[in-house]
Amino acid sequence: MKIIHTADVHLDAKCVRHFPPKQAKERRDELLLTFLALIKTAAEQGVEAIIIAGDLFDGVKVSATARDAVLSAFKNNSEITFYYLCGNHDALNPAELFGEIPANVKLFGNGFTSYELTGSDGESVVITGAEAVGTDSAVLASSLLLDHAKCNIVVLHGQETAGSGAGEKEVIPIRSYRNRGIDYLALGHIHAPKSEKLDARGIYAYCGCLEGRGFDECGVRGYRLLTVQNGQITEEFVPFAGRTMWELSVPVTGLYTSEEVIEKARELARVQGIKENDMVKLVLCGEKDLDAEIDADYIGKTLFEDWHFVKASDRTTAYTDYSRFRLDPTLRGEFVRNIEEAASRGELTEEEAGKMIRLGVRLLAGEERLS
């Protein structure tokens, strides 16, 4: 029997923090399309259950498109049982949101609720879950009772904690779930995939979000595929995101033109396996020589041809060779020498000094336009 563990889909997330409005809208649409594609894939591969460990929607403002599409997908795939546990972002009660709950959608409440699932191959598993919103995490953990003789999956949504969770809400005290008969602890809330041993018997895993919503969610994203065989659960992470978010750091030290930086970025992208369809945050780093003509905006715009979306930022430090100006009998020389003296006195940091020199020297050379 195959089961998919997904979470943190965040449908209808605004995505405005990292993208301009047009790309934000496109990304919103892609979140929905990827979720629907996941269900289609599950149906094609004979997956019998999909566990949604919270945050299917991003908030209270759910578009009719997303709502109707999700409900239709639930209804049209009646051979799949959906175990939908609401997360902290799922502000709306599913019954209120959808107006109806299809028979193949199982919900969880504030206390632990269990469902027994028997697959077409005769394998059986008990899926137990509780929405941790508003409940003391330690109390919730202590209320879990499982039949150790059965194969158990427990679904929760929250931040893992090493503590007991006493007095805390929406956290998952991992240690409190040890030796409780759990074979697989399906978690949601953390957007990066993670899987670790829970105890001698089971593991706990965050499947991560299905698609990155911004450059704070870089890296491969997907779902976890669980296989139940002979009462044992094995799991694997399956990359599934339509696009991967990347933060590509390009050291510009020793480079003098934007073209050189573009070439370097392309080379690094090739090495890292960035694909045409991906979205890239390009971070220029290292030391930028005073004579270097490196324009982050231009580089970003040029590399738009290579990837689906590019956001370029300049985090370089200005490289300053003071000795070059020590003997310069010009105003620039005088300016640099003054800064060097101030820096040596500790009045300026090296970074400040570098930036000031770059700006001042280039302004005096007529090579800079402040805007």
Next chain:
Amino acid sequence: MRIIGIHIENFGRLSNCDLTFDTGLNTVIRENGWGKTSLAAFIRAMFYGLEGERKHDLKENERLRYQPWNKGHFGGSMKFEAGGRCYIVTRDFGEKDRNEGFRLQDAETLLDSTDYSERLGEELFHIDREAFGRTAFLNHASVLYNGGGSLPGDSEGTEAGAEDLNRYGIADEQLKNYLNENSPTRKTGRIYKQKEEIRTSEQELKRLAPLKERIEGLLSERTKEEEQLKSVDGELSRIRAEQKTLAAFRTEAVLHKQREQQKGYLQQCLKKVRMTEEEFGGTVPSADDVRRAKEDAERILRLESILKEDTENARYLELSGFFRNGIPDGEEIIEQIRLTNEVQNILRDEELMREQLLDAREQEQTLAEQAEEWQQKKHIFGIWPVLSVLFFAGGAFLAAALLFHKIPKKLYDSAFFGCVLLIFAFIFSLLQIIRRRKNYEESGRAIEERAEEGRIRAEKTEKRLNELMESAEAKKTEVADFLKRWELSPKDGEEEALLYDVKSRAEQFRSLSEEEAVRVRKREEKLSEKREAEVTLRERLAVMGAPGGLSGPESILDYLGETGERLNRLSHEKENAAAAELQLSAFNAEHPEEPGKILFSEEQIAGREKDLNSEEAAAAEKEKQMRESLSARSRELFDAYSEQDSLEETADRLSALKEEEALAQEQYLIVKKTREYISMAKDRFTARFMEPIKTAFDRYYALLSGRENGGEEFRIDAGLRIERKEEGAFHAAEAQSDGYSDMIGLCIRMAILDVKFTREKPPVIMDDPLVYLDEGHLEGAKEFLRKISEDYQVIYMTCHGDRA
């Protein structure tokens, strides 16, 4: 510092070239193309290495430009004195800068020295390559003072210092504008606006914490209400459960009633079965017995019918009568038919022969008539000779008459001729008559012969006919005698038809005789079968207990039909009883009878139902109110979540805004400090360099031009931009003639060197810088060279002896 000597291995066109230099002025006079520019470049390269590594232009990339023409080893060495010590610097330039080799040796010990590194020029003169190029290194191309680098090769900021000082105003303006536009204190400043927006957002976000608390409160209230609702739902469930129990009681009552009804029905069915069995009078025959007996009776009936219909064939009887005198065999009849056919043939021949006989008689008659006619015509030939003689005699008489009666002569010839003709005619006629008579006689004899032959043939035919007729009569008699055996008297011509009829009857009779034999045999069999069936039927009826007195299969069949119907009825009643029993069993299985269970009456149930309905209505109303309250709470929660969403969006925006503002602040501070430091640099720069430079410039200009009023003639700004006063107004140096420009260039360079190098002076390398100077200034230029060579080692290269 001074250069003592150089050894050029290979550098451009120069190869294996050694030169030594003294302190003061060193003049190198060589024709154009010798390599003076390469020599100057070599000396600079010894100090600073080659320049323009990243350039592609040959003129800008010295490594490319000065590659040895002879492809030999690229490099050389220079012996110099500095700080009271002599050194030898050796550089191998190679094809790339990474292949460049540098070696410094103490000239006395020839040991490697670390007093200076490969940045020898900067360490010796404390100026970089660019500054060295702008001051101590002058070639005819770069000496010109034009402020903007008007000549090729002068692009490397000949007057960079002046330019950047000139741009100070523009730069300061840009910095000021930026600071104003981005000011954190001005209301129009970008950072100020960002701060304001951040402040507003933060203010707005202060609502977030209480809002979250409110949401928690609402969630808590909703939970409580949900619990209360759960309690009401529990009560409602209890009432409905009781209603269900009552419904179950009602069901029980209904089931009991249904069970009793089914039991009654079963008893009725069983009673009917018993009654029907009694109708059989003790023995209930099996349906199989009845069926078999019925089959026997039907078979008897069928056999009787067959026997009844089985009679002798009428035709057979008729033919038996016809052939009572015996049946002719086939050959006999065929013989009679053959005789009949012969008679018929004779009769047909008779007719023909009679016709032939008639024809013969007619022919005979005709021939006889012809013979008679011939006999009559034969006499005509007896008249013809008489007539001929008479005719001859007439002619002869006529001739004699003519002869003797003296006829006129002229008629004599004619008469004679006429006579001759008559004689000839007489002869011819006679001959004709003889020939025709002969022919006529021959034909007459032929007719007579034919007439005789015809008569004989007719007689023969008649005889033959008579013979045939006799034969035919005899055969007819024989046939008639044959037919008389079966009392048949045929008329003429009917014999053959009758014979065939007899033949046909005989054959049919034979055939029917065989069929009749078969029929008789079968009839015997059927009779036997009927007798056996009758015995069997009687036995069966006896077994079935049939009443006596049943005679004939019809009455037996009537009896069996009634028995069969009764049996069917019995079977149907038994099935009904079995079905009723089965239905009762199924009913009991589904609703097991619980003996002793208390069953409530419908009245009791209805009374309790009424009470429960009232309770249920009250609880349902309460539930409805609570659901409405919960719904209102959910809407409230929805609004609160919406606001939280909006605030979180603001928080997101605020986060981005803060990042933006922090960057802007950082940039603002950098710009602000940059402005301060540029301003400070400008003040210092002006104070440190400008006055001494102007003084030195005036001195050198006076020396070069011979004019002492340079102090007023020239103006130098902080950007080292030089303007010359002419006709009451200052004009840029680059607007001057080439000669003036060069003079100004030489002077400003030497002025800068004087100001910059107060102790250790660098050597001054001059690559024909006076090329544009007119004759009038040559003396001054020579004096200028002599004067500067007092303080500097000057290596002056020219191709003009008069300028040395």
